[in-house]
Amino acid sequence: MEPNNLPAVLELRNVSFEGNAKRSLVLADVSLTLRQGELLMVHLDRSQSARDIASMIQGLQQPRFGEVLFQESDWKGSDFERHFKMRSKIGRVFDDQAWLANLNMTENVMLASEHHGRDLNEVRAEVTELSEQLSLDPPSWERPAFVDSTRLQMYQWVRAMIGNPSLLLLERPMKAVPPLWLPKLVAAVNRLRQRGAAVLWFAGNSSEASAELIPPVAHFRLVSASLQPIADLSLAGPEATL
């Protein structure tokens, strides 16, 4: 990625990490810096899960070695108030379980924004606007169990992008979503990046590397626990399909 002088949003310094799940990605002495407006796409194999790594980036799991910095603050110590405030600036699309089963979709989508004290009407307007941009009905009063998987996944996009997050973590965001919706997602991500958000995109399919993504964009894949840049996207991995 081209060096620039914008502030770093996410830094991994010599991080070694091993998640709890069998499918978790393993990192060995990985360093990277993600600055405002940058997008880093990591192409996953079908067998790989980014959930634990995304949790490590959010300070929910600790790396074995090295440190993770978000906006130049680490996740160490017991200042949990600061950690929760830092996490409130990170939008995330989860690979797997992503919803609270006993809340309806509206409550689920707006939960974090409401909890962090944002004006309710402002949040509602933002959800409606973003839903319209994604050609999606606004979240309903149904519980997640009664919503089809495509809409559930797209509501994750809405939830991750409201509140102007500084960092966007996308774990297989196109899972269960037909490819024709990709341009909508890319446009929304581009708008967010233009406002200064950095994006870490764990792609489940090499076709997610849309040409419409505005630069700077870098593509990597994990080989032998380290991030290897991909020059030719056709080599992103034959198994990299959903």
Add this chain to the structure above:
Amino acid sequence: MSSTSLTPTRSRGAFKDRVFWAVEFIGAQFLGRCATLASILAILWATAILAIRPTSWTRPVRQVLARQLMFTCVDAAFVGVRFGAAVGVLIIVQAALWIDALGITTDIIMPILWKAIVRELAPLLACLVVIGRSGIAISTELATMVVGGEVEVLDAQGIDPMTCLVMPRIISVVVSVFCLAIIIATSMVVTGYAIGWGMDAIRDSWSTFLDGIVSQFNSLDLLFFVPKTIIAGAFAGAICCIDGLNVRGTMTDVPRVSSRSGIRALTAVFAVSAVLSVLIYGRLLVFKIM
């Protein structure tokens, strides 16, 4: 000869081993109980600190509290009335038996019944209703959320599970035990009067009967009733939340954790009641504490 000389040495060694094992076991159990008590007190302390901070009471947290109160207290009110009525009948039957056997009047038996209801039966029954109805449900819900990854989803959005999940639930259990104890005590007294009047065991009018009860009420009753309901409720709520959040494994472990949580909460309620009795009345069994 050698075998006879070895036997006492071996048995002495085996006895020593058994003593060491027993001491180790008792020590481990004691330390385990201390650790459990420390974690319960830590959760209760954190709950109190979070509850007095206005910033904790965001709209979602208020909604969780309202829903939990609705389920634990309001929905359980009729259960409390039924329990109180049934136990009120039992008590009045017992009272009638004592009156007949000892040849005493209702004036003598009434204060004893009133103290038994307010100081012991109503708080205990309220705890039973809340643990059976809501405590187990709380530990099941939290355990399911942990195993299903929902707690991580909350955490990842910058929402403190302690503020959003634990604190409102413990407060609602405390409030519910207190309110249900009042409902149950009232239900017991009203049912007891109705049955006693119907059986001709009580001949006083309702107002006289009520005046008699009110005149029995003293500050010691309040001193016992308030801490007993609040502390027992807080322990029950904290235990159910701790057990639910500490679940490890898969969804099949959730029922095991929930049933164990119910038993542990009940045990704690009885233990807290016993300790409070000793502390408030200053008596351990029949011996006065110096």
